[in-house]
Amino acid sequence: MGMVGGGQGAFIGAIHRIAAQMDNEIELVCGAFSSDASRSLESGKALYLDPERCYSSYQQMFTREQQQPAEKRMDMVVIVTPNHLHFPVAKLALESGFHVMSDKPATLTLKEALELEAIVKQSSLLYGLSHTYTGYPMVKEAKSRVAAGALGKIKKVVVEYPQGWLASKDDEQSKQAAWRLDPARSGISCCMGDIGVHAANLAEYVTGLEITALCASLTTNVPGRSLDDDGTVLLRFNHDAHGVLLASQISVGEENNLRIRVYGEHASLDWSQLEPNSLLMKFPNRASQLIRSGVGELAPATTAILRTPAGHPEGYLEAFANLYRGFASQVRARLAGDNDNAPAQESHLDVPGIYQAVRGMAFIENVVAASHSDLKWHPFSLLPNEELATPPQGDKHA
Amino acid sequence: MGMVGGGQGAFIGAIHRIAAQMDNEIELVCGAFSSDASRSLESGKALYLDPERCYSSYQQMFTREQQQPAEKRMDMVVIVTPNHLHFPVAKLALESGFHVMSDKPATLTLKEALELEAIVKQSSLLYGLSHTYTGYPMVKEAKSRVAAGALGKIKKVVVEYPQGWLASKDDEQSKQAAWRLDPARSGISCCMGDIGVHAANLAEYVTGLEITALCASLTTNVPGRSLDDDGTVLLRFNHDAHGVLLASQISVGEENNLRIRVYGEHASLDWSQLEPNSLLMKFPNRASQLIRSGVGELAPATTAILRTPAGHPEGYLEAFANLYRGFASQVRARLAGDNDNAPAQESHLDVPGIYQAVRGMAFIENVVAASHSDLKWHPFSLLPNEELATPPQGDKHA
Amino acid sequence: MGMVGGGQGAFIGAIHRIAAQMDNEIELVCGAFSSDASRSLESGKALYLDPERCYSSYQQMFTREQQQPAEKRMDMVVIVTPNHLHFPVAKLALESGFHVMSDKPATLTLKEALELEAIVKQSSLLYGLSHTYTGYPMVKEAKSRVAAGALGKIKKVVVEYPQGWLASKDDEQSKQAAWRLDPARSGISCCMGDIGVHAANLAEYVTGLEITALCASLTTNVPGRSLDDDGTVLLRFNHDAHGVLLASQISVGEENNLRIRVYGEHASLDWSQLEPNSLLMKFPNRASQLIRSGVGELAPATTAILRTPAGHPEGYLEAFANLYRGFASQVRARLAGDNDNAPAQESHLDVPGIYQAVRGMAFIENVVAASHSDLKWHPFSLLPNEELATPPQGDKHA
Amino acid sequence: MGMVGGGQGAFIGAIHRIAAQMDNEIELVCGAFSSDASRSLESGKALYLDPERCYSSYQQMFTREQQQPAEKRMDMVVIVTPNHLHFPVAKLALESGFHVMSDKPATLTLKEALELEAIVKQSSLLYGLSHTYTGYPMVKEAKSRVAAGALGKIKKVVVEYPQGWLASKDDEQSKQAAWRLDPARSGISCCMGDIGVHAANLAEYVTGLEITALCASLTTNVPGRSLDDDGTVLLRFNHDAHGVLLASQISVGEENNLRIRVYGEHASLDWSQLEPNSLLMKFPNRASQLIRSGVGELAPATTAILRTPAGHPEGYLEAFANLYRGFASQVRARLAGDNDNAPAQESHLDVPGIYQAVRGMAFIENVVAASHSDLKWHPFSLLPNEELATPPQGDKHA
Structure with a gap:
């Protein structure tokens, strides 16, 4: 996998790395850890990565990785940036042919989430979302x-x-x-x-x-x-x-x-x-x-995802790793030629996906709209709410 | 004290009796435990009461007790009936010159609670309400x-x-x-x-x-x-x-x-x-x-109301008894000539009173009205809500 | 009941009084709360007792109470003194015809406990011991x-x-x-x-x-x-x-x-x-x-001794009161002519008695002897251990 | 690292692998997972190891790894066999120049532990023992x-x-x-x-x-x-x-x-x-x-070893990984030329070592001897107890 965000000092990047690699199914091979090239390099070197694969932007990472030979190329991208970058990174990753595991929430707006849903559905790629607690x-x-x-x-x-x-x-x-x-x-x-x-x-x-x-x-x-x-x-x-x-x-x-x-x-x-x-x-x-x-x-x-015997407590990292284990198994199934687009459900290998991504963004927009309203009840809508205060001007995805 | 309600089989009556008598400050001397005269008598006898003071109605109890000599007469009435009787019993008890400790909620409606408040304020009598949890x-x-x-x-x-x-x-x-x-x-x-x-x-x-x-x-x-x-x-x-x-x-x-x-x-x-x-x-x-x-x-x-040393848990009955201890001390103060109408506050002897009675009934009416409304927020009102579905016709206080 | 010990400032006396009276089956009617006559009187008056029945010694209490008319006379003695007085008070109480509820441990020595056992067995009186925790x-x-x-x-x-x-x-x-x-x-x-x-x-x-x-x-x-x-x-x-x-x-x-x-x-x-x-x-x-x-x-x-519904916790005082409820029911059975000497077992009314008293004192002596020994294991003996350091000389039962 | 024991179906081997690799500081490169060559190979392949480095015995593993070029050669051996093999494997590993992390208890007997202690002290190699709970x-x-x-x-x-x-x-x-x-x-x-x-x-x-x-x-x-x-x-x-x-x-x-x-x-x-x-x-x-x-x-x-923020519980695997993190840092210090023989103490990087190994085996022998004795107290001895029932004859280290 390759990571976008999560440079030195960031909290959630390290969590994702431990979780992804816990079961020895996924290996971090490259990263664009920071928009500051030297910081990205430093971060990658501290992780024993090949300096050649410590990129200064996600765009660079996707381009260069596409040029890697298949057996060396990253299969998936993990996005651990602040929220506003989740969508553009995920979009480009998918368009570049990489599976995506994104930190939540999926995007900055419901509109973006719906656009992302369309992209995922058109692709034959996997999209996972880190609703970590489902992994316990x-x-x-x-x-x-x-x-x-x-x-x-x-x-x-x-x-x-x-x-x-x-x-x-x-x-x-x-x-x-x-x-x-x-x-x-x-x-x-x-x-x-x-x-x-x-x-x-x-x-x-x-x-x-x-x-x-x-x-x-x-x-x-x-x-x-x-x-x-x-x-x-x-x-x-x-x-x-x-x-x-x-x-x-x-x-x-x-x-x-x-x-x-x-x-x-x-x-x-x-x-x-x-x-x-x-x-x-x-x-x-x-x-x-x-x-x-x-x-x-x-x-x-439940039993399928336990790593330790009773009384030896597992925690948050193990829950997180369960998502990655599920995602890795789905990726492997794809590599083996299984192109079913729907993430596995009702099993220990299920991973929250684009459906949950859309519902999550809808939840946020519905709640904010309902809070602004004088009326009590509001139907849960999957349509973007144009009236909501949109984030300030400027290139928010920079 | 005399009890109204709480005959054999009733739950809260027995709780009040234990709580009232725990600190040896209050003695049950009579009761109208049931509107069925023989059931009231049976209940009273099981409590070792004088059969003469096991009454068949609260009206009878108040009249007869007024005729008792002062040193024998009950000082206070405990009301442990279903809600609809709280008000008429409390009203008559106060009008008959007895202090009142009532189970909550104070009345059936906010209107009654406000009427009761007026009665309490005009009297020199005490009114307590069993918001038991405040006694922990x-x-x-x-x-x-x-x-x-x-x-x-x-x-x-x-x-x-x-x-x-x-x-x-x-x-x-x-x-x-x-x-x-x-x-x-x-x-x-x-x-x-x-x-x-x-x-x-x-x-x-x-x-x-x-x-x-x-x-x-x-x-x-x-x-x-x-x-x-x-x-x-x-x-x-x-x-x-x-x-x-x-x-x-x-x-x-x-x-x-x-x-x-x-x-x-x-x-x-x-x-x-x-x-x-x-x-x-x-x-x-x-x-x-x-x-x-x-x-x-x-x-x-806190320290003032503990009866047992650390690690010897006290429970619900002790909490309840703390209310009665407070009430008993207020009654005793009255008997000693202190006619301050306000229940003690901010001390271990505080007892929820008529102020809490009114707020409680207002809470109930405000919540029900707000629940019926399509609007989200409603100011908390102390005025009776005439529009609320009133209880069915007939003598609801029978 | 009458109480020996438990004057103002004592801890366990107040506990016994609350526990004994919780279920309205036992009434404190007299006491020898202190060997200091005026302190005993003060303690008794604070408990609303008849000053005539606030005695200056347990010997006086037993003598005077024997002279009371049957309907007024205390039925049982509660002993809440320091340990060294448990035995002489219990002995004299039984010899004076009163049932005994004693704080634990039953006596100062196993020898005393065995002597007490003989006295209890020869009498037709009840002996209870406050192993309170059995009442939970x-x-x-x-x-x-x-x-x-x-x-x-x-x-x-x-x-x-x-x-x-x-x-x-x-x-x-x-x-x-x-x-x-x-x-x-x-x-x-x-x-x-x-x-x-x-x-x-x-x-x-x-x-x-x-x-x-x-x-x-x-x-x-x-x-x-x-x-x-x-x-x-x-x-x-x-x-x-x-x-x-x-x-x-x-x-x-x-x-x-x-x-x-x-x-x-x-x-x-x-x-x-x-x-x-x-x-x-x-x-x-x-x-x-x-x-x-x-x-x-x-x-x-279990169900038989619960006083409150689920979620309204009962505590130490209720557990203690369960012992007294059992003891009261046994006393009442005696008054009704049932002279079976054995305390009820295997029921909610069981009360630890003289058998537990002897085993308890044996436990103490066996443990102390075993602790002094260089050998590991020691059989549990019911014979008094004469070699154990006996308490210092002087009238320890004064 | 290379692993001895821990083939498919074994419990503690998988635990060690996750723990060792959690912080991305240690990589499993080879193993003698089973004395059955084909089972060892299967186990290693399931772990994505080079089949050439899935050995059929620990002796073979040590010999072959010595022949690997330094940058590829394993640095340390992890021993996760049943107890009787801990000593011979650790001994040979140390004699072959590899650091050792052993599952506890360190050996089968105190005598072996003392012999191992001498070997460790003579070497410039590190020895760690998995008293995992110290890693919490x-x-x-x-x-x-x-x-x-x-x-x-x-x-x-x-x-x-x-x-x-x-x-x-x-x-x-x-x-x-x-x-x-x-x-x-x-x-x-x-x-x-x-x-x-x-x-x-x-x-x-x-x-x-x-x-x-x-x-x-x-x-x-x-x-x-x-x-x-x-x-x-x-x-x-x-x-x-x-x-x-x-x-x-x-x-x-x-x-x-x-x-x-x-x-x-x-x-x-x-x-x-x-x-x-x-x-x-x-x-x-x-x-x-x-x-x-x-x-x-x-x-x-404490703070130094936390991987997740408050409220995101860490568990047994993280505790275990803390031992490996400490061991890895010690190994790295050795590689960097620091030849201090004593494991770091009093820091977040401490790892139980040969001193604890000896005390642990002494504890076991002292306890068994004391249990056999009729005397109560026994001094804690660091001398092997020759009288203890030794394990049955035959090559117990087979």
Whole structure:
């Protein structure tokens, strides 16, 4: 694989590299780690890359890699830039014949996401999106149990993602904070675009339901910010389910406490990222079950992705690596001549793809529009919302 | 004290009796436990009461007790009937010269609550309301820390109260369920009237803030019900704080998982009734504090109400008893000639009173109205909402 | 009931009073709260007792109460003095015709315990011992499940009771610490006599097994102390089970973290006093069960003693009250003419009695002797150990 | 690196491979995965290795790799065979000029460990031992806090490692169980040799103390076994500390619940592998601290090894990778000409080495000898115990 972004000092690039290579199925062979050529080179050398393949721009990388002999050429591109570059890089990568694994959110706008969807569909290439939390074994287990009907009809979903890292003005000093709070690089939402979209994806992933309407209240809690740093969204799903999504970046002291609770007719599930190897299943009239990674009968999709025995906790990097393992297997299937365009679903090798990319961008735009509105409920729309404040002028994709 | 309601088989009556008598400050001397005279007598005899003082109606009880000599006469009335009787019983008790401790919600409607407020204010009598959760030591601790500024300015409050006991049609068989789901006896809301109002009270109690506007979505999740069994409420508080309230009676497997999280500028607090002797305090840049009953420096109001040493957990009954201890001390102050009408505040002896009664009924009416509305936000009003579906005709106070 | 000890400022007396009266079955009518007559009177008046029945010595109390008319006379004596007085007070109470509920440990020595056993057996009176932890609903549940064979044959028991309250020299200032560390008032062991004996009782209670041999290492961790403040005991039980008991008063920061884990062939149980309403049951090849008070199918003995619905936690005082409820029901049975001498077993009304009293004192003496020995294993003996350092001379029962 | 053992189906080999390569500092280049040549080849091919470097014996591997050009030759050998091969493989590897990272325990006997120690000391090569748990960030934090004096003088250590995987006869079917229970391949202890030694190492690692005497009771709980499957060890440390070690493989339902509690004069620490990103620090008179990976001020050695931000849990594989990262940095230092023989200590790059190897084997032999003895206490000896039942005759290193 080749990487765009993720130079020295960047956080998510290193995470992707560890995750991608954990199962020895994917190798980093080149990168355009920074738009600063020397910084890109330095970053690549620290990763033991061939200096010839440390590029100063993604455009250069795609061109040069196309010229590599097939057995040496990168197969896929990993995009770990700020949001505004996700689309142009993904677009060019696909047009250059490379599979794409992109950090989320997929693009800066829903319009871009729809355009990207068209490109992916026209190509015979794969597109993956890092909704990392879907890679946790106990999330797979939750999804499997819901799908198998263990909860009966789903009635209610509560999903929350509180963080505290942007709680004060002082927290804005970091590089991360700078671009997250900048509409030109981040898009029309900070909190919902960064973590709300993860929570929404997780809710749909685990339940197999889709959001059909929402009511939103986003707030900005620190003076001087132009984007939301907190929000609550009331949700309606298809099949008569309803729910709530809470996301926050100003909840002081919270780490990355993503948690989902799903209530069905016959049972409920409770999973939290802070203790990801546990899944609590509750029933109306009997003792709860504390389901643990590696203990007892688990769904095949769960067991298939466990790397360690019970009691040896796996974490975020392993969850992330599960996405890459799935993606690698899909890439290998393509190389072996399987051109089915749909990513594998309902298995341990599933990877969020362009469908989730579009829904994620739609979620962001729907939530922001609903928050601006005086009306309570808004249907979930897959059409770009032209009225939304668009990012400031200038070449935002520079 | 004398009790109205709470005959054999009733749940909350026994709870009140244990709580009231735990500290040896209050003695049950009479009761109108049931409108069925023989059932009332049976209930009273099982409690070792003088059969002469087991009354067949609250009216009879008040009349006869007025005739008792002062040293023998009951001082206060405890009301543990279904909701629709709270108001008429309280009204007559006050008019008969007895202090009143009422189960919540205070009345069936906000109009009644306002009328009751007028009666209380005109009398020199005390009125207490069983917002039991305010009696937990760690809730006092949370309130004390917020009041002392340990969190800085409050930004966000998340309060939730999920239960699962009304999740299915089958759950409607119990006596409890029958009246809770009956508008004539329960009022215009089931879920919000029973537990949402507790959550709202707790949020205001801990933070010292007041709700100023809300957006609500109530749902009914089992066919055939006329009242809500689940709801989410977005909240705005004074002083620029905001929040969310989740209450549910259809969250399968949940017990009485009341939990509140308060996020301020400098720290946050997290308390859950399931582990009531712990309070978690989190900070932006240092380790969290796990505050425990009886350990280390606690607020005076906390320490004053602890009955057991650290590590010997206290529970719901002790919390409830703390309300009664406060009420008993206020009654004693009255008997000693102190006629200050305001219940003690900011101390371990505080008891929710008529002010909380009115706000609670307003909360219920505001939430139901907001849920019916297509508009998102509604100011929190203390005026009775005449348009709300009123309970069915007939003598609902029979 | 009448109380010996427990005057103002004492801790355990107030606990006993709340517990005894919680269920409205027992009434405190008199007391010898202190050997100082005026202090006893003050203590009694604060409890609203008749000043005539606030006695200056237990001898006086027993004599005077015998002279009371039957309907007014106390039925039982509660002993909440330091350890050295347990035996003489219990002895005289029984000889004076009163039932006895004693704080643990039962006596100062095993020899006394055996003498007390003879007295109890010759009388037609009841003797109860406050091994409070046996009163927790989830402890009953654990015992019921073991007895029903849900764990199969028991293989291993781990019971621990760490505290930190005697960790430093400074901690010795309190009245509690003073007598606990004084052999004349406490006996030959501090840590094992105070809490080790609780842990041993709990292990035998839950498993239905009995200790048959032990290996002990007691330590004294603060200079100047003559008694142990920490100890570990390896245990052998009948039926081929084995185990470990850890008790400590110098484990800084620990509250009263009594915990028991029982491992059988087919399942294991894990209960901790810090979260007493939960019981974790684990299995070899399936998900653990999180058993909660009031949720699902529980043993009849568990359900019978619950006072609150699921999710409204009960605590230490309720557990204690369960012992008193059992004792009251036994007293009432005696008054009704049932003279069976054996306390009820295997039910929610069981109360630890003279059998547990003797085993407890034997445990203390066996552990201390084993700790002094260079040999590893020692059979559990019910004979008094004459060689053990006896408490200092002087009238220790003054 | 080259690997000995760890062919397809083996558990710990895959773990080592992921851990070694996680940070992109070490590359697997060859292996002798099985003594069956075709199985070794298959295993290596599945790992994308050059078939020429998939060897049929470790002897062959060492000889052939010596012949490789320096830039291609493996630098280090990873040993993941059953215990009986650890010594001969390590010995030959060192004699062939390769650094060694060995799975624990280091050898089959203390005698071998001492011989290995001499070999390591004579060489200029590195020897690492996989006491994996020392690689957890919160274990480093615990060690750092103890070393910095935050707990004061250590008084007591409780370390436990319960598992349930060998609880029944049926559990003996697995390949793992077969060799663990076979003295010829496992050594004189199963439970203590497999996990007790981890617990002992962790206790010494965190506290910086060393065991000086012990009292042990090992048991065999399933008929037909010749080795222990459960044991408790009373410990005395230098500097007047004492403690207890519990290890078990028959504790039904337990996963790998390694936990350590350290009690000092001023504070205590509590860490459990099941929630490895938390560390609880308790104090005598103030609220506990819940220390979390990535939150607040942590020791430099902790921060240095974190790969993910707070709230994105790291697990066992990351802990393991921290050992490899340390080892890689030491190897690199050697290649750069630094010939200091002692592994780095007190830093995030420390790796358990030959010193721990010897102490670990001594622990196993001391515990087994003490368990056989009728005497309680035994000094911790570093001399091989010739009297211990040695493994059965025959070439146990075949």
